[in-house]
Amino acid sequence: MKNLELAKILYEIADILEIQDVQWKPRAYRKAAQSIESLNEDIEIIYEKGRLKALDNIPGVGKGISKKIAEFIETGKIKEYEKLRKKFPVEFMKIPEVGPKTAKKLYEKLKIKNIKQLKEALKKHKLRKLYGFGEKKEKNILEGIKFYGSNKRFLLGYILPIARDIEGKLKTLKEVKKISISGSLRRMKETIRDIDILVSSNSSRKVIDFFTKLDNVKKIIAKGSTKSSVRLKDNIQVDIRVIPDKSFGSALQYFTGNKSHNIALRKIAIRKDLKLSEYGVFKGKKQVAGSTEEGVYKKLGLKYIEPELRTDGGEIQASLKGKLPNLVKYSDLKGDFHVHTNWSDGSSSIEEMAKSAKKFGYQYLGICDHAGRLKIATCLDEKRLLKQIKEIEKVNKKFSNFEILKGAEVDILSDGKLATSDKILKKLDIVSASIHFGFKKDNTDRILKALENKYLNIICHPTGRLINQRNPYKVDLRKVYKKAKENNKFLEINSYPNRLDLSDVNVKEAISENVKIAISTDSHNVNQLRFIELGIAVARRGWARKKDIVNTYNLKDIKKIL
């Protein structure tokens, strides 16, 4: 699967074009890149099935970019990109604080070609000589380099399809008896360092040979008779381990982890005069469990623990006492509350989004385009919002057993007021509100004030963090939980891969305060509806039950509640 590799190239083309002060194209390339990294399907398969026309159908991809994608799939390269990357170092703009103008100056005025040279130049204070550069800027760029260098984890949402693709290919081998993704990926951790795959088989060599020859492998790091590691072209490491079938359960348990969960289990085994390893549960030399995970937990006197809970964060005690939560299931959701359309910064139409949501098996879809007066992301002003309400009413007539909920994602202004007037909000089925600026302040009072608005339903991405990019703003969540509970408001788990906000830890706190949670994707095109599983995973990692999640309610009930 080459989706991520291709997306990275398109992002880099955008950066270089921006350095050259090319108008509009950077935007187009970035939009296409975003769209491609969100795809669930292998871009090569899309091309194989539908050629250029199918590529052109991807939101944000048109005549020009689809040709470049085809070139990439057929030759492994994009000529234009190869040409561009010779003109400017592609890495510079990935450093926070370094934008197109700075990147250009570094290269043209100081002849700096890579990050190593940039570090040296910073040490020698060479940047100070440039117009507009001072002490602070120098310090900020240094910190930016540090951040960029330490940022080696991949986002769950973009890794899952790649891992499942590999899993699917391995499954076609007749030598593969059982197979599972394991490690942090199976625990659905928000970021992933590598992909771990576990296979049971009697002919491990054949499995490993096949694995190391997968078409996207860039480098074989290690290859033995039972395990192997490779690096894919998009730099993700994949580890495979092949074990005998009778040990599949215990190995899956072991390789799923996490480490301290495993240590705790082994201690329990010792107390019971048993031994637990990846090969099984043993009484003396006799294997007494290990072919299934359930069997392993049972033998240790534990109720089965879902992978998402395995953090040694109280799940083992809960399991011993039979007090594990009945977690919300991936199939429990009846709708999505927060998606965008081409009325604001999304790229699919209202009808396209609704059709896809219905195909997803949903009963409802909340369209919450940006609304306000700030004009960020082509916000809807009140006039256009009213017009969109009319349009949704019209589109709704085309559906049965499904309803588009009229909504908006309204900006929370600096004083905590909402950017759209109550008169308009009153007409909506669902009102979401978000902080989109002022991240450096303490935003507690601002959110508390917003929670007082009588038409508000949901606070979106309540902490504002962006994984690997931006820390959460200051906010006293305990006060937010309390007020949300009092005023009957919901807090969002935003499922977008780099948000996952609230986080698992926050969710656990919130539901212990009896706050209801809304899981939404914040989709900007039809392909992003799939992100919902990331949000559900966060909920599960936060011990949420079905009743804690409002979009497990059916259409009739949710309309009443809203």
Next chain:
DNA sequence: GCCGTTTTCGGCCCGACTGTTTTCAGTCG
């Protein structure tokens, strides 16, 4: 380079914040 609310040509994200050159350039969301 993409796309279509009215548009197949002509729009497309603008304001906050930071740091520095003290009046605005650059970055970010």
